[in-house]
Amino acid sequence: MVKKELLTIPNILTFFRLLAGPVCFYLVWIDKKNFALFLFILAVLSDKADGIFARKKKQATAFGETLDPIADNSLVVFTGLALILKKIVDFYFLKYIFFILLIYALAIGINSFKIKRLNVPKIFLGTFNIFILYLVIIYIFLGLPINNLFINIVLIYTFIVSLVYLVYSIKFKTSS
Numbered sequence: 001m002v003k004k005e006l007l008t009i010p011n012i013l014t015f016f017r018l019l020a021g022p023v024c025f026y027l028v029w030i031d032k033k034n035f036a037l038f039l040f041i042l043a044v045l046s047d048k049a050d051g052i053f054a055r056k057k058k059q060a061t062a063f064g065e066t067l068d069p070i071a072d073n074s075l076v077v078f079t080g081l082a083l084i085l086k087k088i089v090d091f092y093f094l095k096y097i098f099f100i101l102l103i104y105a106l107a108i109g110i111n112s113f114k115i116k117r118l119n120v121p122k123i124f125l126g127t128f129n130i131f132i133l134y135l136v137i138i139y140i141f142l143g144l145p146i147n148n149l150f151i152n153i154v155l156i157y158t159f160i161v162s163l164v165y166l167v168y169s170i171k172f173k174t175s176s
Contacts, residue, residue, distance in 0.1 A: 008059040013050035017043045018071040021078030028082035037141040044134045072130045129161040
């Protein structure tokens with residue numbers, strides 16, 4: 001049985017975003033790029049909306065706080081993978097993003113193991129990073145040219161954020 005605290009508007013929006021990633025992948029795969037872009041933008045907007053609802057309606061939950069960054073990264077990974085496989089974007093850019101997101105996943109794993117439950121540390125650097133990745137993917141969808149310098153800055157920033165998460169997770173002390 002689902003606990004009542006899971007059925008909040010913010011959690012439902014987060015679930016939507018979690019499911020939007022695989023659906024965006026499918027839509028890109030079947031050459032429905034415009035529908036994928038529309039769904040991607042809706043999912044990005046749901047990221048902002050879930051935070052607003054959680055704070056204003058006092059519906060923040062530990063489950064939602066954990067699932068939110070996972071849903072964000074899932075949206076980026078699934079959509080980015082589809083763009084790579086359909087050769088809409090150069091593999092160079094996103095292969096590094098995937099590697100970097102693996103570092104992030106390792107940080108989540110270390111942190112979760114230490115406190116005996118799934119936990120995703122929330123830092124502003126990560127929030128800003130996912131926002132930048134959202135913009136890059138929208139830019140790619142629109143077919144706008146992307147400067148290599150900008151891509152390299154995004155890659156370096158994403159790498160640094162992942163390392164910060166990893167260091168935070170390794171140094172994180174549990175309260176006994």
